[in-house]
Amino acid sequence: MSRYNEISQYFNSDNSASMDVERYTHITERTISTDLKIIGKYGEEEILSSFNLFFLNNSRTFLYLYAWNVYFKNKIKNNLLCASVAFDAMGLFCGYFEQPDKVFVSDELLYNQGIPLLLQIATNKIDVARRFYPLFIKGLKNFEAERARNLLPQKTIVLAIEMLASEHKQTVDWQSHGIPVERFYYDFVKEALYSQDEAVLKEWLAELCDCHLKWSARTETTENEYALNGYEIEPQELLLWPFEYQAVKKFRAAHGLTTPEIDHPLLKTPLAIEHQADFSKWDAPEWFCPLVDRLISANTELAFTRELFK
Numbered sequence: 001m002s003r004y005n006e007i008s009q010y011f012n013s014d015n016s017a018s019m020d021v022e023r024y025t026h027i028t029e030r031t032i033s034t035d036l037k038i039i040g041k042y043g044e045e046e047i048l049s050s051f052n053l054f055f056l057n058n059s060r061t062f063l064y065l066y067a068w069n070v071y072f073k074n075k076i077k078n079n080l081l082c083a084s085v086a087f088d089a090m091g092l093f094c095g096y097f098e099q100p101d102k103v104f105v106s107d108e109l110l111y112n113q114g115i116p117l118l119l120q121i122a123t124n125k126i127d128v129a130r131r132f133y134p135l136f137i138k139g140l141k142n143f144e145a146e147r148a149r150n151l152l153p154q155k156t157i158v159l160a161i162e163m164l165a166s167e168h169k170q171t172v173d174w175q176s177h178g179i180p181v182e183r184f185y186y187d188f189v190k191e192a193l194y195s196q197d198e199a200v201l202k203e204w205l206a207e208l209c210d211c212h213l214k215w216s217a218r219t220e221t222t223e224n225e226y227a228l229n230g231y232e233i234e235p236q237e238l239l240l241w242p243f244e245y246q247a248v249k250k251f252r253a254a255h256g257l258t259t260p261e262i263d264h265p266l267l268k269t270p271l272a273i274e275h276q277a278d279f280s281k282w283d284a285p286e287w288f289c290p291l292v293d294r295l296i297s298a299n300t301e302l303a304f305t306r307e308l309f310k
Contacts, residue, residue: 002265003210003213003214004213004265004266006218007213007216007218007239007240008240008265008269010218010220010221010239011236011239011240014220014236015068015071015072015236016072017072017073019068019072021065021068024065025065028058028061028062028065031058031061032058032285035054035057035058036054036287036291038050039051039054047294047295047298048094048095048097048098048295048298048299049094049098051090051091051094051291051295052091052094052095052098053091054091055087055088055090055091055094056087056088056091056095056112056116058087059083059084059087059088059091059116060084060235060237062080062081062083062084062087063080063081063084063119063235063237064235064236064237065077065080066080066081066084066237067237067238067241067271068237070270070271070273071240071269071270071271072270074270076273076275078277078278078281078282079281079282079283081123081275081277082277082278082279082281082282082284082309083282083284083285084119085119085120085123085125085128085277086279086282086284086288086308086309088116088119088120089116089120089125089128089132089305089308089309090292090295090305091116092113092116092117092128092132093131093132093135093302093305094295094302096132096135096136096139097299097301097302110151110154110157110179111154111155111156111157111227111232113132113136113157113160114154114155114156114157114158114159114160114161114232115156115232115233115235115238115243117129117132117156117157117160117161117164118156118159118160118243118244118247119243119247121160121163121247121250121251122243122244122246122247122250122275123275123276123277124250124275124276124277125277125308126250126251126254127308128308129160129164130164130167131304131308133161133164133165136161137161137165137172140172140177143177143179145176145177145178146178147178148177148178148179148180149178151178151179151180152180152229152230153180153181153182153183153230154174154179154180154181154182154185155182155185155211155215155230155232156185156232156233156244158172158174158181158182158185158186159185159188159189159244159247160247162185162186162189162190163189163193163247163248163251165189166189166193166194171190174186182211184207184211185211188204188207188208191204192204192205193248193251193252194252194255194257196257198260201259201260202260202262205245205248205259205260205262205264206262206264208244208245208248209242209244209245209262209264209266209267210264211244212233212242212243212244212245212266213266215230215231215232215233216231216233216234216238216239217231217232217233217234217239219231219234240266240269240270240271241269241271241272242264242266242267242269242271242272245266245267246272246274246275279309279310280310282309284309292305292306293306
């Protein structure tokens with residue numbers, strides 16, 4: 001069985017078009033309501049850490065429902081996508097300013113930044129990823145190599161950060177920080193990201209999609225496939241979503257380059273469409289802006305986030 005068939009079979013056996021959306025939405029609303037009550041009691045010194053977890057955890061809830069609607073119902077729910085994108089962004093920034101001048105995730109969790117950054121680019125919010133890039137680089141300077149001693153080769157964070165670094169004609173010396181890299185992702189940026197040789201580019205893009213499938217996790221059925229073991233693409237909503245290809249396509253478009261379509265099964269799934277978070281039409285939760293204001297009052301360096309989602 002091909003790797004695509006394995007991942008597709010796993011996804012479709014664990015997800016269904018008959019999901020009770022009303023129940024899912026009700027549980028989501030109750031969870032968020034409870035979370036808001038809890039973090040509302042925290043003092044100023046705890047705000048950034050608690051909000052970081054709140055945003056990142058709930059982002060996935062919205063993203064799953066968005067992807068479910070696209071995959072099973074062929075419906076694009078802009079409100080769900082915007083919520084997920086905004087929550088991911090706020091989680092990333094809260095995490096950084098919680099521990100300024102440090103890469104804020106512990107050891108093996110760098111994919112928790114890499115995947116959201118690629119999704120920001122893939123959904124037309126490259127401005128958010130560009131905002132985060134200098135913060136990551138600043139924090140990386142103080143990253144202790146000892147923390148990376150148990151790291152497996154990194155994938156999505158390398159692709160995302162090297163893409164952003166390329167705009168400044170920079171590259172990251174991952175080795176000096178003790179961070180191992182999955183070489184393909186590093187080489188992809190150097191050899192293919194700006195390539196105008198269609199034949200060469202198609203080969204790299206096909207391998208990029210192959211790598212998506214290779215590092216997708218079947219956590220419920222396969223013992224060794226989970227994020228901490230190198231299978232970074234663990235969320236089920238991302239298993240059949242070629243977000244790396246889409247991020248590359250959007251990035252190249254931002255630089256005036258076209259990206260060829262390739263014949264790959266991952267690009268034939270219902271999720272292989274243009275995903276564009278249109279914040280001009282986003283009906284943000286009534287508590288979102290007050291929450292952002294509270295964060296800004298705790299740390300004025302977050303003031304720029306007010307303008308990100310308009």
